[in-house]
Amino acid sequence: MAQAQAQVPHPPLESAQLVIGTIAVSLAVFMNVLDTSIANVSIPSISGDLGVSSDQGTWVITSFAVANAISVPLTGWLTDRIGQVRLFMASIILFVISSWMCGLAPTLPFLLASRVLQGAVAGPMIPLSQTLLLASYPRAKAPMALSMWAMTTLIAPVAGPILGGWISDNISWPWIFYVNIPVGAIAAVATWTIFRNRDSVIKKAPIDGVGLGLLILWVGSLQVMLDKGKDLDWFSSTTIVVLALVAVISLAFFIVWELTAEHPVVDLSLFSRRNFTSGTIALSIGYGLYFGNLVLLPLWLQTDIGYTATEAGLVMAPVGLFAVLLSPITGKVLPRTDPRYIATLSFLVFALCFWMRSRYTTGVDTYSLLLPTLIQGIGMAGFFIPLVSITLSGLPGNRIPAASGLSNFVRIMCGGIGTSIFQTAWDHRTIMHHAQLAEQASAYNPVFDRSIRQMGAAGFSQPQAYGLFNTMATQQAAQLGVNDLFFVSAGIFVALIALIWMAKPERAGGDAGAAAAAAH
DSSP: OHHHHHTSOOOOOOHHHHHHHHHHHHHHHHHHHHTTTTTGGGHHHHHHHHTOOHHHHTHHHHHHHHHHHHHGGGHHHHHHHHOHHHHHHHHHHHHHHHHHHHHHOOSHHHHHHHHHHHHHHHTTHHHHHHHHHHHHSOGGGHHHHHHHHHHHHHHHHHHHHHHHHHHHHHSOTTHHHHTHHHHHHHHHHHHHHHHTTOOOOOOOOOOOHHHHHHHHHHHHHHHHHHHHTTTTTGGGSHHHHHHHHHHHHHHHHHHHHHHHOSSOSSOGGGGGSHHHHHHHHHHHHHHHHHHHHHHHHHHHIIIIIOOOHHHHHHHHTTHHHHHHHHHHHHHHHGGGSOHHHHHHHHHHHHHHHHHHHTTOOTTOOHHHHHHHHHHHHHHHHTTHHHHHHHHHTTOOGGGHHHHHHHHHHHHHHHHHHHHHHHHHHHHHHHHHHHHHHHTTOSTTOHHHHHHHHHHHHTTOOHHHHHHHHHHHHHHHHHHHHHHHHHHHHHHHHHHHHHHHTTOOOOOTTTHHHHHHHTTO
């Protein structure tokens, strides 16, 4: 009887129920994604208030990221044992409780424990939001459901630093967590009202204890290595070397075990599907580039151009304008076209934006900063929706939660890797360019010698003149370093287009929508 029930999909939601259900799921996703970035700019305030160093304070970010990365790929397994709606509800309620605990934290250990809980329960929320939304819409409107999901996923990382900085400056840091309470409460009530009778069938599969342990070991080691690598000077640190070895060895054992286990905790066989593999890799690498640049641009503006945190955040804000306006249009167009065309256009727009940024100078004006960001919103509108559609294309409904969880896991990990690579690469390129510029500081260089003489005529002593030159060289080296990374990002986005066309999806509204509709 249970198997028969599992094959009967719930009918799509209609009218007010569809609107409320979409808003409920979107609010939960926005709250979740917002918390991945809202605490970043508040670390100095948190560290000072709790009486710890800034290095210790960064564990507030690391603890959430590690727990979140571990729990995301467990979505499919947890869904089988708990049910989609029950798991989603539990995630929202526990997220609200853990947010309240974070705000009340009197000490750093208490705050870190609360952040670990918050990250762990946040993991299943994003992949399940995709599943619930897709199953709520008619098959032909599945891309529209994905467009609703994409808008919140794209806007929240940009809004996080702006909101976090404003709250820290004008109220107090606990409120970056307290803001989740009313949002989560509304999302939980609305979700239960709309979805309580639309849960999936529960299957009591055995617990893959070995696979779960290996997953925690390699993901935890890799995430800590990525978050702490820059602070510890990467592989010159014994700690980083040990973490890397543990991650690589445990990952190798994990892959072998999961591919041979009867009831794996993560379904790695999904990578045998062409659409899933190419879609996931293209989405994840593209997201890693986007997220790495999302961290790099404000950091460069604050450290070298003299922008405040709020000003740097406002420079990034226009990215949401076209993303919000065009995402619904993308959802309408997608069922009638090949998603690879839309994804290709999106990647070309990203490449154009990063190429424009690679031409920045130290005297960059506000218009030049805002224009690529505004255009980038066009690319954002066609980024998630077609690639998620490609990734889920051809999958049976009962595999959607596992596929969505695994795809989101790879994407989140690539976001962390991208951030670490970009920060480290910027340091290295800045040092290299500074060394090249310093080679020009010679009395035998007529241009340099004339500049020093002009500074002397303006009243600078020779040490002051050399110090001013070094300051200018440092700023210029940072500029050249960031330009290098923007240019490389543009090239990689163009190269990723080939990966998009390795997929062979059916019509966008068909497979993804059909698979999702069958999920119940």
